[in-house]
Amino acid sequence: MSEEMSILPVQSFYSLDDGVVEATVLHQEPLIVRFERLLSDDECRQLIETAAPRLKESKLVNKVVSDIRTSRGMFFEEEESPFIHRIERRIAQLMNVPIEHAEGLQVLHYGPGQEYKAHHDFFAPGSPAARNNRISTLIVYLNDVEEGGETVFPLLGIAMKPKRGAALYFEYFYRNQALNDLTLHSSVPVVRGEKWVATQWMRRQRIRQYGLISS
C-alpha cells in the first residue's frame, strides 16, 4: 500500500461556511468520494434553468466536436453572478483548493442515448496544457435519471447513480502516474429520462484573475 498524500482530507463529513456535507469514501487510492446534498433542490433547478438556454454541442478541450461526448454543455463565466459565485465558493472549500485554481463551472446535459465515453480529465502528461494540469474533479448531479446515465470507473468497478444534489469527487495528482490513470471514467448512455450535471475542475496552479468580483 503506497502512502500518497491526498488533496482532500478523508473525513465522514465536512463543515463548510454554509453547512455540513456527508461523505462516503468509494475508493482510497485514487481517492473517490461521494457527497450527499451538496446542493439543494432549488440550487440544482436554478443551475439547470440558467444553463439550459446557453447549451452548445459539447466540444472537448481541443475544440473539436467529437463523438466521445454526445451531450451538450456550457461553461459559466467565473463568478458571473452572486448565485454562481456562492456555489463556486462552496465547491472550492469542499475540494480544499483555492478558488483561483478553479476553471469555470461546466454544465452538461444528456438526452436518451447520449453518453461520455471513457476518458481522463487531466491533460496528457507532456502536452502544453499539462503545464498547469487539472488535479481534481467534482461532478454534481442536478437531477435524478430514470434509467442509465451512471458515472462509471471501469478500471475500479465503481458506478455512481445520479441523484439530485449529490456529488462525486475524484483526484489525480499523485506522484505515481499509474494511480492517476486509474481515474478513467465514463458517463454511460442515458436510457430513459435526461441527465444534468455540473462539473468543477481544479488546476494545480492559479488559473483565475484575482478579485474580479470581490466576495
Ligand SMILES: O=C(O)CCC(=O)C(=O)O
Ligand atoms: O456526466 C458524468 O457523469 C461525467 C462527466 C465527466 O466525466 C466530465 O465532465 O468530465
Ligand SMILES: [Fe+2]
Ligand atoms: Fe470526466
